Amino acid sequence: MASIALDHVDKTYPNGHVAARDLNLVIGHGELLVLVGPSGSGKSTVLRLIAGLEGPTSGRILIDGEDVTAVPPERRDLAMVFQSYALYPHKSVRENLAFGLQVRKVPASDIRERVQRVAATLGIESFLDRKPAQLSGGQRQRVALGRAIVREPRAFLLDEPLSNLDPLLRVDTRTELVLLHRRLGATMVHVTHDQEEAMTLGTRVAVMRDGRLEQVGTPLEIFQRPVNVFVATFFGSPAMNLWRCRWTRTATGIHLASGGLAVDLAGAGGTGWNQDTVLAGVRPHDISLVPHGDAEAVGRVEVVEPLGATSVLHVRIGHGSARAIRVVVPADLAPVVNAEVAIRLRHDRVYLFDEPTGVAIMRS
Amino acid sequence: MIMSRTLRASGAAAGLSILLFPLYWMVISSVTPDARLFDAPTLIPRTVVLDHYRALFGGRDFWTPIRNSLIVAGATTGLSVGLGALCAYALARLQFRGRSLMLAFVLAISMFPQISIVSPLYLLLRELRLINTYPGLVLPYLTFAMPLTIWLLVGFFRQLPAEVEEAALMDGATRVRTLREIILPLAWPGLATTAILTFLYCWNEFLFALSFTLGPERHTVPVAIALFRGQYQVPWGEILAGAVVATVPVAVIVLIAQRRIIAGLTAGAVKG
Numbered sequence: 131m132a133s134i135a136l137d138h139v140d141k142t143y144p145n146g147h148v149a150a151r152d153l154n155l156v157i158g159h160g161e162l163l164v165l166v167g168p169s170g171s172g173k174s175t176v177l178r179l180i181a182g183l184e185g186p187t188s189g190r191i192l193i194d195g196e197d198v199t200a201v202p203p204e205r206r207d208l209a210m211v212f213q214s215y216a217l218y219p220h221k222s223v224r225e226n227l228a229f230g231l232q233v234r235k236v237p238a239s240d241i242r243e244r245v246q247r248v249a250a251t252l253g254i255e256s257f258l259d260r261k262p263a264q265l266s267g268g269q270r271q272r273v274a275l276g277r278a279i280v281r282e283p284r285a286f287l288l289d290e291p292l293s294n295l296d297p298l299l300r301v302d303t304r305t306e307l308v309l310l311h312r313r314l315g316a317t318m319v320h321v322t323h324d325q326e327e328a329m330t331l332g333t334r335v336a337v338m339r340d341g342r343l344e345q346v347g348t349p350l351e352i353f354q355r356p357v358n359v360f361v362a363t364f365f366g367s368p369a370m371n372l373w374r375c376r377w378t379r380t381a382t383g384i385h386l387a388s389g390g391l392a393v394d395l396a397g398a399g400g401t402g403w404n405q406d407t408v409l410a411g412v413r414p415h416d417i418s419l420v421p422h423g424d425a426e427a428v429g430r431v432e433v434v435e436p437l438g439a440t441s442v443l444h445v446r447i448g449h450g451s452a453r454a455i456r457v458v459v460p461a462d463l464a465p466v467v468n469a470e471v472a473i474r475l476r477h478d479r480v481y482l483f484d485e486p487t488g489v490a491i492m493r494s
Numbered sequence: 495m496i497m498s499r500t501l502r503a504s505g506a507a508a509g510l511s512i513l514l515f516p517l518y519w520m521v522i523s524s525v526t527p528d529a530r531l532f533d534a535p536t537l538i539p540r541t542v543v544l545d546h547y548r549a550l551f552g553g554r555d556f557w558t559p560i561r562n563s564l565i566v567a568g569a570t571t572g573l574s575v576g577l578g579a580l581c582a583y584a585l586a587r588l589q590f591r592g593r594s595l596m597l598a599f600v601l602a603i604s605m606f607p608q609i610s611i612v613s614p615l616y617l618l619l620r621e622l623r624l625i626n627t628y629p630g631l632v633l634p635y636l637t638f639a640m641p642l643t644i645w646l647l648v649g650f651f652r653q654l655p656a657e658v659e660e661a662a663l664m665d666g667a668t669r670v671r672t673l674r675e676i677i678l679p680l681a682w683p684g685l686a687t688t689a690i691l692t693f694l695y696c697w698n699e700f701l702f703a704l705s706f707t708l709g710p711e712r713h714t715v716p717v718a719i720a721l722f723r724g725q726y727q728v729p730w731g732e733i734l735a736g737a738v739v740a741t742v743p744v745a746v747i748v749l750i751a752q753r754r755i756i757a758g759l760t761a762g763a764v765k766g
Contacts, residue, residue: 181664202663203663204663204666204667204668205666207666209665210660210664212660216655216657216658216660217658217661218662229667229675230665230666230667233665233666233667277661277665281665281666287664
């Protein structure tokens with residue numbers, strides 16, 4: 131297994147599109163790193179740069195400390211699972227799995243044995259002699275995974291391998307991927323645009339936007355300590371609520387005010403208090419309904435979205451000015467539409483961001 | 495409903511008969527005795543004789559032009575598809591400077607009227623002592639066969655999903671191995687179509703074959719047929735029998751492969 135490093139990597143396509151800007155990233159031995167970001171953020175480009183299918187405009191790519199920037203993909207010994215699976219349509223499943231081994235001149239008996247073993251692991255033995263066209267989407271996905279595993283490559287590159295599966299199968303396969311990663315102990319780079327997938331899969335998550343790495347960390351770090359508004363709103367579902375607030379210092383901390391919302395927070399350390407206003411963010415799970423006496427804001431329920439165990443309330447505060455606040459409550463406690471509710475924020479889960487830049491203000 | 499269907503059927507029949515009539519006339523004339531050829535024409539031949547065919551293969555040795563045509567068209571097709579596939583793959587997939595210019599250049603070459611390059615080619619072939627040889631026909635044929643092949647194959651290769659090739663590269667296969675084991679098998683319908691079209695062009699080619707051959711030992715079928723005409727007489731019966739013999743293999747190939755050819759001719763038209 132291998133470690134992969136990007137060293138000041140830039141990629142500008144001939145049409146002028148910048149897909150990677152000064153990327154620096156180290157992916158350790160046996161790590162499952164998830165590259166996540168909205169479409170067009172450059173995450174697939176990063177994968178293709180590591181694979182060698184694209185060359186960087188500048189910068190270096192290292193595998194196990196060795197500079198492979200100029201090494202073509204076929205000699206990097208990495209395996210890739212494509213979003214479209216990209217199975218060889220004219221070869222049977224068995225031949226699909228065997229191709230990479232035949233290319234490496236592995237003896238035929240070894241190939242047979244390894245293909246058999248991987249097929250058994252993935253439960254695809256029963257259709258080894260079928261062609262890809264005769265398989266369902268989920269089966270093709272397994273074959274694509276098997277083709278990568280059977281090679282025992284230095285690292286796996288997975289380009290949105292789950293996005294073509296139906297939701298139920300996707301969740302199952304996600305779990306299998308985690309188990310597979312644990313069993314193989316392999317270095318994996320997994321690209322997805324799905325924040326939930328990123329959170330559940332990754333030992334570390336790298337968030338990308340516009341060709342930049344916004345934040346790299348464990349899923350919980352990213353969820354709990356987002357470095358800016360983009361990361362904060364990208365993770366978590368429903369997305370974080372944001373208010374523009376005026377702030378004033380108080381004896382114990384700061385006071386935030388915005389429309390019908392008034393919050394006193396303890397502690398106002400850190401830096402970044404440059405403007406008169408800040409963006410305050412609270413996740414919908416960190417807001418609770420309270421009796422009117424304890425309220426930090428009072429509003430009217432506009433929409434109730436039942437999700438089963440919980441319901442998402444859209445609460446309008448004040449008179450139609452601000453965006454509605456999303457609040458997640460247990461379904462059996464959900465009020466009816468048009469009810470007046472009082473809400474309170476969890477103070478230790480209030481995030482503050484600098485207004486024009488969106489950079490997080492760390493309060494100690 | 496039934497009305498419109500009969501109307502359509504009869505329309506199709508009318509169109510088809512206009513297209514097929516010359517061929518039909520060629521066939522029945524080729525089995526009509528010389529004396530009857532210029533009588534009042536009849537749709538159904540009254541006497542059928544095979545004299546013309548006998549004369550073709552007995553008196554004239556029509557086998558030689560057939561062999562020449564097969565060798566020249568076959569060799570041209572083989573070379574053209576073999577080399578053209580490599581060239582087209584590079585033009586379709588690899589990134590390099592001047593790629594689109596090169597593709598435009600290939601197209602431009604195929605736009606040259608044949609007659610305009612006959613003289614320079616003749617001089618060139620004479621210098622190379624290739625007049626009246628098989629290479630002396632195959633090489634000039636490549637000037638129109640290669641652009642055709644390359645253009646058709648670039649279209650086919652571009653339609654193949656790039657990810658399948660990338661998967662092969664990631665599996666460790668070299669470009670050449672990827673081409674051989676992944677691309678060519680997938681592009682097989684395109685290759686077959688291209689080969690057939692190239693073969694047809696070569697089989698029918700007349701001007702180069704006439705210009706660059708000297709004697710009957712190297713004449714191809716179209717040239718041989720054209721030269722049946724003597725100083726004082728035109729052996730129409732034999733000419734038409736020769737035409738039938740030249741048409742049959744082509745017609746058979748086309749009928750067998752018609753579906754693929756249609757797909758091949760329209761490939762690239764849909765996908766820009």
